[in-house]
Amino acid sequence: MNPFRTTAFALLLILGVATTARAETTVATSGGYVDETMFRALVDDNQDVVEVNLDGAILQALAKNGSSEHDTPNTKDLFAKLTSIHAVIGTVKGPAEGALELVQKTDKKLRAAGWQRVTRISDATSTISVLTHTVADKVDGLVVLIFDSKDKELVFANLAGEIDVTQLGEIGERLNVPGLDQVPGSR
Secondary structure: OOHHHHHHHHHOOOOOHHHHHHHOOOOOEEOOEEOOHHHHOOEOOOOOEEEEEEEHHHHHHHHHOOOOOOOOHHHHHHHHHEEEEEEEEEEEOOOHHHHHHHHHHHHHHHHHOOOEEEEEEEOOOEEEEEEEEEEOOEEEEEEEEEEEOOOOEEEEEEEEEOOOHHHHHHHHHHOOOOOHHHOOOOO
């Protein structure tokens, strides 16, 4: 089994050339939020796709109405502090080289914008990068970027808002997305 694919699913499993060229010129960020549209545009809708788009009202409902057997007393507080959760996992429809380049350029642009890389695993055809954004010593953004050129699998995930990285497993459990507990620093 491909180690990059295994790592991608362990980390998340929560998350045309013209499109790639257009998307790679912009990384829209605001605090800890990173716009997922450039990654979503790369994914082939004729293949399996996992997409998560949770914002304000839905996250607040999760915070207020925690009724899952997985909930702990901290789960409600965890979701109340998040402003968005976005993820895209799927097979790239265009050339693998363009998607790999987009992931690498996005990593570079986020680091230039003050994001800190927590984890990086890379070779000639694949890359995994986990980055955090902090304000006043608090993590307010987490981005996971994964791409494997061999199977053309792309993973993008972004959590924005106040994030306690030690509780990422709680998010994965509550949303039935195993693997978030594997991000460095989580429990």
